[in-house]
Amino acid sequence: MSTRFAATFTKPHPALVAFITAGDGDTAANLDALVAGGADVIELGMPFTDPMADGPAIQQANLRSLAKGTSTADIFGQAAAFRQRHPDTPLVLMGYANPMTIRGGDWFAGECAKAGVDGVICVDVPAEEDPELGPALRAAGVDLIRLATPTTDTARLPAVLDGAGGFLYYVSVAGITGQQQAAQASIDKAVARLKAATDLPVAVGFGVRTPDQAAAIARVADGVVVGSAFIDIIAEHGDAAAPHVEAFTRSLADAIRGAKEIAA
Amino acid sequence: MTETTTLPNSFRTGPDERGHFGQFGGRYVAETLMPLILDLERHYRAAQADPAFKAEFDHLLKHYVGRPSPLWFAERLTEHLGGAKIYLKREDLNHTGAHKINNCIGQILLAKRMGKTKIIAETGAGQHGVATATVAALFGLPCTIFMGAVDVARQQPNVFRMKLLGAEVVAVESGAKTLKDAMNEALRHWVANVHDTFYIIGTVAGPHPYPELVRDFQSVIGDEAREQILEAEGRLPDMLIAPVGGGSNAIGLFHPFLDDADVEIVGVEAAGEGLEGKHAASLAGGKPGILHGNKTYLLQDEDGQITEAHSISAGLDYPGIGPEHSWLHDIGRVRYEPVTDAEALASFQKLTKLEGIIPALESAHAIAAAERIAPTLGKDKLIIVNCSGRGDKDIITVADALGVKL
Ligand SMILES: Cc1ncc(COP(=O)(O)O)c(C=O)c1O
Numbered sequence: 001m002s003t004r005f006a007a008t009f010t011k012p013h014p015a016l017v018a019f020i021t022a023g024d025g026d027t028a029a030n031l032d033a034l035v036a037g038g039a040d041v042i043e044l045g046m047p048f049t050d051p052m053a054d055g056p057a058i059q060q061a062n063l064r065s066l067a068k069g070t071s072t073a074d075i076f077g078q079a080a081a082f083r084q085r086h087p088d089t090p091l092v093l094m095g096y097a098n099p100m101t102i103r104g105g106d107w108f109a110g111e112c113a114k115a116g117v118d119g120v121i122c123v124d125v126p127a128e129e130d131p132e133l134g135p136a137l138r139a140a141g142v143d144l145i146r147l148a149t150p151t152t153d154t155a156r157l158p159a160v161l162d163g164a165g166g167f168l169y170y171v172s173v174a175g176i177t178g179q180q181q182a183a184q185a186s187i188d189k190a191v192a193r194l195k196a197a198t199d200l201p202v203a204v205g206f207g208v209r210t211p212d213q214a215a216a217i218a219r220v221a222d223g224v225v226v227g228s229a230f231i232d233i234i235a236e237h238g239d240a241a242a243p244h245v246e247a248f249t250r251s252l253a254d255a256i257r258g259a260k261e262i263a264a
Numbered sequence: 265m266t267e268t269t270t271l272p273n274s275f276r277t278g279p280d281e282r283g284h285f286g287q288f289g290g291r292y293v294a295e296t297l298m299p300l301i302l303d304l305e306r307h308y309r310a311a312q313a314d315p316a317f318k319a320e321f322d323h324l325l326k327h328y329v330g331r332p333s334p335l336w337f338a339e340r341l342t343e344h345l346g347g348a349k350i351y352l353k354r355e356d357l358n359h360t361g362a363h364k365i366n367n368c369i370g371q372i373l374l375a376k377r378m379g380k381t382k383i384i385a386e387t388g389a390g391q392h393g394v395a396t397a398t399v400a401a402l403f404g405l406p407c408t409i410f411m412g413a414v415d416v417a418r419q420q421p422n423v424f425r426m427k428l429l430g431a432e433v434v435a436v437e438s439g440a441k442t443l444k445d446a447m448n449e450a451l452r453h454w455v456a457n458v459h460d461t462f463y464i465i466g467t468v469a470g471p472h473p474y475p476e477l478v479r480d481f482q483s484v485i486g487d488e489a490r491e492q493i494l495e496a497e498g499r500l501p502d503m504l505i506a507p508v509g510g511g512s513n514a515i516g517l518f519h520p521f522l523d524d525a526d527v528e529i530v531g532v533e534a535a536g537e538g539l540e541g542k543h544a545a546s547l548a549g550g551k552p553g554i555l556h557g558n559k560t561y562l563l564q565d566e567d568g569q570i571t572e573a574h575s576i577s578a579g580l581d582y583p584g585i586g587p588e589h590s591w592l593h594d595i596g597r598v599r600y601e602p603v604t605d606a607e608a609l610a611s612f613q614k615l616t617k618l619e620g621i622i623p624a625l626e627s628a629h630a631i632a633a634a635e636r637i638a639p640t641l642g643k644d645k646l647i648i649v650n651c652s653g654r655g656d657k658d659i660i661t662v663a664d665a666l667g668v669k670l
Contacts (some may be wrong), residue, residue, distance in 0.1 A: 048568075049569045050445075050448050051448075052451045054452075063439075072567045072568075098568040125292060126291065126292075126295050126298045128291050128298065149294075149296040151295075151297075151299045152299065174296050174456060175296075176452045176455055176456060
């Protein structure tokens with residue numbers, strides 16, 4: 001695990017993992033706002049023309065970004081600049097296989113390492129297709145963050161965990177981003193099952209939109225992932241979204257920190 | 265030491281156990297779908313080993329679809345071109361008017377075996393949507409068809425057909441609103457409904473085992489053609505020609521002949537306005553990448569963003585191609601040639617006038633390639649062209665293109 005992840009997940013409170021799409025709105029300002037508001041891990045989405053696992057909000061964010069001409073080089077530029085401004089906050093690139101592999105897994109992993117990216121989440125490279133990215137990322141010292149879902153059964157879990165790093169991302173609903181959250185009871189059960197199977201921190205996402213939901217998850221998990229709710233704020237406020245992003249981040253971070261105190 | 269690229273002993277053994285044809289194919293899906301894909305493969309293996317499955321498939325193909333489809337000697341077209349003898353494999357005569365139904369019968373039988381109670385599918389031209397809605401009606405299962413909003417507008421008769429058959433048609437408004445976007449939306453729906461829903465993919469694309477099982481269900485085309493040409497001519501053909509969208513009718517015709525070295529095989533890609541302009545020729549104009557669950561040739565930019573395809577034929581208007589075709593292209597077993605909108609339009613009219621057969625615009629692409637090639641071959645040569653569907657669905661598009669007001 002990268003030292004930035006290690007430091008993050010030994011903080012006294014669960015991590016707030018915040019997702020925004022690169023190139024949608026003023027990315028640098030929004031990233032700074034996330035850190036200022038108390039986000040512990042940043043997921044920067046790489047826009048793709050065909051975001052098959054995303055609901056309408058993130059689909060539109062992808063298209064808005066691409067319409068402005070966001071390139072892969074731009075994204076690595078944003079990542080490297082973020083690393084300069086924020087030496088300690090873990091940065092994860094999240095996206096789809098084709099933009100990540102088009103120049104080869106080695107090229108992508110090398111660029112990640114150069115830019116100071118700590119981890120990569122690739123939606124459509126499951127464990128079965130690990131050779132596509134896994135070996136290159138691990139060789140470059142970049143964590144490959146795997147997804148577990150409600151359909152990932154116990155027999156399959158070891159394969160998912162093999163070669164995984166950073167943290168385990170539990171997708172709490174069988175579905176796309178931006179839909180309703182799963183029932184809290186099912187999340188509690190799933191997190192317990194996952195934590196019994198791995199030493200990796202477990203973060204839970206998909207459908208988390210409010211401080212209350214984040215707090216409930218924070219009582220059982222090591223991290224809470226929020227995405228579409230940020231995207232909605234950026235869609236509404238455009239290039240002037242940063243103060244709104246920061247305020248919303250703070251409300252989530254406060255709820256998460258409070259949750260741990262209640263639990264302790 | 266010399267490096268030699270060793271060709272396989274057989275071209276018919278793929279994919280490997282991980283679903284790869286050489287570097288192509290595979291299972292590039294979200295984790296949520298992965299357990300289901302593995303389950304589908306287990307059920308398909310069991311079905312392959314079950315004589316009752318094959319018996320039911322054959323029964324439905326014969327009595328419901330109307331197979332075998334004829335192999336028609338197109339004598340007037342042959343005379344007109346003055347070269348090789350041209351036979352047409354008449355998939356246009358199948359129930360619902362295209363080859364698509366062969367695959368739908370196979371997949372709905374699999375859905376039944378797996379205990380799935382809902383059917384979804386994507387469609388471009390609407391042919392696969394109609395075929396899926398048809399088998400869903402036959403088996404009494406509710407069915408939702410995802411179709412790009414642009415295609416909904418240009419294929420109104422098929423949309424109404426699907427609705428008559430009891431299907432719900434969802435007009436997809438994302439992206440370019442064509443086949444690629446319909447497939448994205450079908451995948452999104454599937455991820456959220458994996459527990460009870462079976463996704464009938466309409467071509468030899470998608471994650472393993474779809475390219476394999478769709479090919480197997482469509483191989484009835486080539487198996488029949490082989491028998492029929494032996495009966496008619498006492499020998500194998502010199503050449504096969506088929507249009508390639510995702511590639512299901514083509515691989516269905518080609519696969520049983522892949523190991524017959526003397527049979528030349530030609531797949532026809534849609535070149536739209538020409539390869540310099542907007543087109544749908546993934547092999548001629550694309551490069552390998554990952555989309556919709558498999559690695560294959562794709563139309564894309566240097567960052568791996570998928571670019572929009574264009575073809576006058578909605579069924580060929582897709583920026584990718586089945587992974588087995590990508591492999592057959594790379595190893596050189598099949599030659600792929602582009603045919604433009606204009607060439608296909610001309611052949612659509614020519615076949616209609618000379619043979620009294622109105623072909624689908626997709627099929628007209630293959631006819632156009634045959635027109636180009638046949639005159640260069642001797643009169644003793646035999647060509648089988650896959651007439652993958654009938655053109656009734658296309659008459660509005662064709663009238664439009666010819667400037668005729670209906
Ligand atoms: C008549 C016909 N031919 C060909 C195709 C292209 O599909 P495939 O390449 O899978 O055969 C279609 C697709 O809609 C079709 O309707």
